Amino acid sequence: MKPGIEWRAPRADAEAAQFAADLHAALARTPKAISPKYFYDEAGSRLFEQICELPEYYPTHTELALLQRHARDMAAQMGHRVQLVEYGAGALRKVRLLLGAMPRDSVQFVPVDISGPHLLGACDGLAADMPGLDIQPLVADFTRPHSLPPCPAGARRVGFFPGSSIGNFTPAEADAFLRLAAGELAGGGLLIGIDLVKEASVLHAAYNDTAGVTAAFNLNVLERARRELGAEFPDDGFEHLAFYNPAYRRIEMHLRATRPLSLQLDGQHYDFHEGETLHTEHSHKYTVAGFQAMAARAGFEPGTVWTDANGWFALLWLRS
């Protein structure tokens, strides 16, 4: 499968230089904090796939069940002829359920993802399983301005952003993404998955699984720095910390120093006192009304909401 635009793989040394620069900045600021995008190297992506299979991690299986149950209804909201843009497409597991509910010749599918090899491999698999489907992959960072292929004549452009990935954005980033999407999906709409506010104990279990997979996923950021950048720190120097912060309605993940220690990177020493953390991720939880209000400020009108019996997760149709 060829990408829809001219694309060259970024050089590995340029990526490592960016990681090093961002890690230096992360360790120099107070409080220490790094972007969650650094979770997702090969090892981290594999660990995230394992998280999605955990019984405690309800978002994936709840959203899949909603898609299985309501895909026809969701596809009907989208319209008869569509260009379906999936943001941050990844493995294409969820979108298959939606595509399966649409007549094959009525849809052009445009998966957008920053990881070229991963995206193109997933598209090859999809093309084999759904012969005749028009697939136009786009290798791009969907949070930045990008050029989508023109919408086929007579079709509406609609978006799909599952997984509550928007929850990992800061409120400013979420707002910027929704504005960008409202602009490029004008006349169509967006189907988006969001994780809902719920009892803290359920959230706590989902981000502190008994098998320790989420801990390994979190710790992988520093393991990656060790592998790729030669960072040095004691083996048992950091531990996984995840808790619900009700003031911000978000799970926060941190790496906490188990004792006073120093992390060395490119000859620089960054000191941690005992208990000091490197903030690695926040995962915002929303109410349906709160999210719809945020989307309205960005230019969307609220539409149908599909949610599970517990009210733990929701897929929202937003008209643009």
Ligand code: AVI
């Ligand atoms: C990708 N994202 C929506 C996940 C979440 O739940 O915020 C990432 C994750 N972090 C820990 N577990 C899963």
